[in-house]
Amino acid sequence: MKVPDYFFPLVAYRAWQWDAHGLRSLNGEQWVAGRPLAAACRASNVARPVGRVRAVHGAHGAPQMDCTCGVYAAKNLDHLRQSGYDKYGVYGEVYLWGSLVECAFGWRAQFAYPKALYLLSDTLPVTLAEIRSRVQALISYRKDIFISHHGVRIALWRENSGFESAGLDFLMSRGQHWYDRRTREKTPHRGDRIAILGSGIAVVADVDSEQLHTLLENHSVVRIGRRMVVWNEQNLRWEASPRAGFKNPLKREE
Numbered sequence: 477m478k479v480p481d482y483f484f485p486l487v488a489y490r491a492w493q494w495d496a497h498g499l500r501s502l503n504g505e506q507w508v509a510g511r512p513l514a515a516a517c518r519a520s521n522v523a524r525p526v527g528r529v530r531a532v533h534g535a536h537g538a539p540q541m542d543c544t545c546g547v548y549a550a551k552n553l554d555h556l557r558q559s560g561y562d563k564y565g566v567y568g569e570v571y572l573w574g575s576l577v578e579c580a581f582g583w584r585a586q587f588a589y590p591k592a593l594y595l596l597s598d599t600l601p602v603t604l605a606e607i608r609s610r611v612q613a614l615i616s617y618r619k620d621i622f623i624s625h626h627g628v629r630i631a632l633w634r635e636n637s638g639f640e641s642a643g644l645d646f647l648m649s650r651g652q653h654w655y656d657r658r659t660r661e662k663t664p665h666r667g668d669r670i671a672i673l674g675s676g677i678a679v680v681a682d683v684d685s686e687q688l689h690t691l692l693e694n695h696s697v698v699r700i701g702r703r704m705v706v707w708n709e710q711n712l713r714w715e716a717s718p719r720a721g722f723k724n725p726l727k728r729e730e
């Protein structure tokens with residue numbers, strides 16, 4: 477049966493892997509920016525033993541009806557969702573053209589190129605600098621880039637006008653929320669060690685909303701106001717110092 481040719485591109489949906497070099501198919505094949513991805517049949521490259529001689533299965537143009545070759549894409553977002561696209565970080569619309577084979581879940585195409593890319597907000601790095609360097613690889617495809625945030629679409633970069641303030645604002649406030657949360661959560665937990673300047677090392681036995689209950693090496697209990705404990709980035713440890721305007725911050729119980 478002859479595979480029909482489509483001269484006008486059709487729009488379908490698919491997911492990609494995304495790394496510093498750009499987009500990859502889920503099987504690892506690189507999508508080169510600015511160039512259509514042309515399907516090649518891997519099956520036809522497999523040498524198959526025929527009797528005592530090895531014959532190469534006749535190479536054919538991809539895709540073929542009775543093969544599995546071609547660039548895969550889903551017909552709609554529902555189909556794509558069913559395939560668990562949200563595991564991969566980038567999904568989007570893709571142009572398909574050339575020979576197309578229709579299959580249960582969508583298409584197998586001869587040629588493909590991205591039409592628009594959606595980045596799932598939950599899978600993005602946190603800092604703007606990191607995001608920018610990764611997005612740079614996607615910009616080279618010269619197609620619109622959006623952030624998909626719990627079903628809301630936010631423009632990040634446009635083919636004709638570059639970065640969009642809506643997307644950058646979103647990423648910046650997201651970075652700030654993350655930073656605030658991290659700072660809030662930056663409190664010692666049970667079992668952590670705290671260097672109490674002038675008294676030695678204590679181990680956190682319990683934490684309540686106001687205080688840390690800690691045990692010094694000599695088994696005396698020291699209660700420390702939570703706000704007195706800071707993470708020392710240089711020493712990579714929690715430290716408490718009886719300073720900073722707190723009167724009697726350390727209360728010793730015998």
Ligand SMILES: [Zn+2]
Pocket residue numbers: 517518519520536538539540543544545
């Ligand atoms: Zn094939």
